[in-house]
Amino acid sequence: MKRDNNNELSRRGFLKKAGLLGLSVAGAGALMEVVFGDDVLAASAAESSAAVRWAMVVDMTKCAGRDACTDCMTACHRAHNVPSIKSRRHEIKWIWKEPFVNAFPELRGGRLRADLAKTDFIVLCNHCDNPPCVRVCPTKATWRRPDGIVMMDMHRCIGCRYCMAACPYGSRSFNWMDPRKALDEKAINQDYPTRTKGVVEKCDFCAERVDHGRLPVCVEACKEKALAFGNLSDAKSNVSKLCAGRFAIRRKPELGTRPEVYYIV
Amino acid sequence: MHDRIKIFGGLALFIALATFPVWYARATGRANVAPEPKLVNAGKECVNTRAYMREYHMTMLNEWRDEVIRDGKRVPITVAGVKYQKSLTGSCMKCHANKADFCDTCHNYLGVSPSCWDCHNYPGERKHETR
Numbered sequence: 585m586k587r588d589n590n591n592e593l594s595r596r597g598f599l600k601k602a603g604l605l606g607l608s609v610a611g612a613g614a615l616m617e618v619v620f621g622d623d624v625l626a627a628s629a630a631e632s633s634a635a636v637r638w639a640m641v642v643d644m645t646k647c648a649g650r651d652a653c654t655d656c657m658t659a660c661h662r663a664h665n666v667p668s669i670k671s672r673r674h675e676i677k678w679i680w681k682e683p684f685v686n687a688f689p690e691l692r693g694g695r696l697r698a699d700l701a702k703t704d705f706i707v708l709c710n711h712c713d714n715p716p717c718v719r720v721c722p723t724k725a726t727w728r729r730p731d732g733i734v735m736m737d738m739h740r741c742i743g744c745r746y747c748m749a750a751c752p753y754g755s756r757s758f759n760w761m762d763p764r765k766a767l768d769e770k771a772i773n774q775d776y777p778t779r780t781k782g783v784v785e786k787c788d789f790c791a792e793r794v795d796h797g798r799l800p801v802c803v804e805a806c807k808e809k810a811l812a813f814g815n816l817s818d819a820k821s822n823v824s825k826l827c828a829g830r831f832a833i834r835r836k837p838e839l840g841t842r843p844e845v846y847y848i849v
Numbered sequence: 850m851h852d853r854i855k856i857f858g859g860l861a862l863f864i865a866l867a868t869f870p871v872w873y874a875r876a877t878g879r880a881n882v883a884p885e886p887k888l889v890n891a892g893k894e895c896v897n898t899r900a901y902m903r904e905y906h907m908t909m910l911n912e913w914r915d916e917v918i919r920d921g922k923r924v925p926i927t928v929a930g931v932k933y934q935k936s937l938t939g940s941c942m943k944c945h946a947n948k949a950d951f952c953d954t955c956h957n958y959l960g961v962s963p964s965c966w967d968c969h970n971y972p973g974e975r976k977h978e979t980r
């Protein structure tokens with residue numbers, strides 16, 4: 585660079601350098617957006633500010649130890665025509681039980697309350713605020729609704745299974761075979777569709793009920809009232825009060841997915 | 850040339866048979882056997898006119914699908930004072946409960962097999978269609 589006698593930047597050189605710097609900053613921002621998507625940049629921002637933010641709080645102090653109880657799971661799978669396939673390679677799950685160490689692998693080891701390690705946790709799609717499954721879907725078959733529900737459009741799913749690879753919670757299942765072959769024809773819920781071979785499925789927070797002002801099936805089915813569903817953006821809602829008053833944890837918060845299913849332990 | 854009669858007779862018969870669809874249609878005024886779907890409507894008015902439904906029911910179903918699933922617009926539509934959910938199983942099939950005599954008649958005639966039934970249920974379905 586040409587310098588004047590005082591060994592300082594010439595005016596021309598300074599402008600050039602400043603321009604270059606400006607360009608590179610703007611370019612880096614654009615590059616970041618292309619590579620990571622604007623939701624990664626937004627991930628550093630505060631929690632969702634929408635007027636409605638559906639979330640679930642699972643009170644494990646009410647659920648733990650009831651090993652024989654499968655009320656929430658049975659009710660959900662029956663209402664949504666989820667087949668029970670024994671083979672682990674083909675199974676379909678919307679809501680199920682997972683041992684603590686699997687649900688919270690980052691908390692294993694260390695000295696935790698002894699009973700936790702023996703507890704099976706109720707797990708389902710976390711309806712993440714920053715859902716990686718949504719970012720990778722090439723057809724927008726899955727997307728995040730403004731109210732936080734991570735929704736699936738089975739009509740649009742091409743079965744590429746990118747979302748399954750992206751979800752860090754194993755919340756998604758793939759229909760390797762026609763699920764109707766495994767469904768009990770007599771126990772089918774005629775008012776809810778089945779799925780077909782070659783699509784991915786998962787819990788959708790019972791969007792079809794929530795949109796009509798009803799609670800999710802699992803929440804209604806639990807006799808212990810261990811599951812609570814509500815609007816986290818409303819400070820007076822049941823879920824807000826539960827989270828404010830009790831100690832609750834989320835699954836793998838370190839990944840930045842911002843799950844919206846909370847566990848009271 | 851002993852077989853003249855046989856040859857020309859056979860030829861005439863062949864032409865008569867090969868052009869059967871043409872002269873039969875001319876003679877009877879019926880171009881074809883049109884499909885006759887059996888309309889069962891549970892005494893209610895349809896969500897749209899007969900002409901529209903005949904040509905565009907699939908377009909309408911796609912629009913309903915997008916509104917309900919993608920936009921969460923699940924408010925029912927009102928026709929002649931009756932509320933209808935935007936739903937194939939929940940509304941259409943409630944009136945037209947006879948899929949085999951209604952939907953399938955035209956679909957089979959046209960050789961289309963809509964993938965709707967791969968997932969959606971219909972009344973009286975004894976055994977699900979599987980692939």
Ligand code: SF4
Pocket residue numbers: 708709710711712715716717718734750751752753754755756786841
């Ligand atoms: S839990 Fe998995 S499937 Fe559900 S929103 Fe998060 S990343 Fe997507």
Ligand code: SF4
Pocket residue numbers: 720721722723724725726740741742743744745746747748783784
């Ligand atoms: S499997 Fe379906 S939902 Fe998942 S990423 Fe592929 S198209 Fe999207």
